[in-house]
Amino acid sequence: TLIKGFNVLRGMPKGGMLVLNTDRDPEEFLKFLPNKNLLKAIATIDVSKATDAIVDDFMDIEGASSAVLGRGIGAVLAGAVAKVSGDFKLESLKKVVQNSDAAEKGYNNVKIKEL
Numbered sequence: 001t002l003i004k005g006f007n008v009l010r011g012m013p014k015g016g017m018l019v020l021n022t023d024r025d026p027e028e029f030l031k032f033l034p035n036k037n038l039l040k041a042i043a044t045i046d047v048s049k050a051t052d053a054i055v056d057d058f059m060d061i062e063g064a065s066s067a068v069l070g071r072g073i074g075a076v077l078a079g080a081v082a083k084v085s086g087d088f089k090l091e092s093l094k095k096v097v098q099n100s101d102a103a104e105k106g107y108n109n110v111k112i113k114e115l
Contacts, residue, residue, distance in 0.1 A: 009035050017041045017084050019077065019110070023049065026113035036115065043112045045080040047073045050105040075099040079106025 002008065009018065016038055020029060023046040030036050051072055075097045082093050082103075090107045094100035 003029055004032050007034060009033060009038050012038050014038050015040045017043065017081075019043045019045065019080050019084055021045060021047045021073075021077070026111055030113075039115050041084050041112055041114050043080060043084045043110050045076060045106055045110045047076045047106075050076045050109050051099070051102040072099060072102060075102035076106035079103035079108075080110035083107045083110050084112055 003020065009016070012035075014037075018029075018033075018039055018041075020026070020043070022029075022044050024044055026042040026044050029042060029044075033039070033042075036042075078093055078097060079090065079102070082088055082090055083106075090104060093103050093107075097103045
């Protein structure tokens with residue numbers, strides 16, 4: 001995976017968070033992060049289990065289209081980020097994503113390891 005071969009935290013200010021799309025526990029990835037001291041939290045979410053959306057193109061990836069926010073996998077990841085960061089409430093997120101059920105599944109199913 002990318003995390004094993006690339007310093008994914010390079011340039012991150014102290015106190016950041018890392019959210020990974022995987023079915024594994026967050027603790028399993030700490031050994032691959034040379035600068036894990038930058039993180040306040042690492043989290044994992046199994047997007048494929050959290051949504052019934054079938055991704056057959058990349059238009060659902062956030063940033064690929066400005067017309068839609070959170071249609072499938074993006075909604076799950078946004079829900080996970082909402083919970084990990086604590087910067088915004090799930091109810092606020094559900095008002096702006098197209099798939100509010102997927103956002104809620106991401107919020108409720110993310111595994112978080114505070115550091």
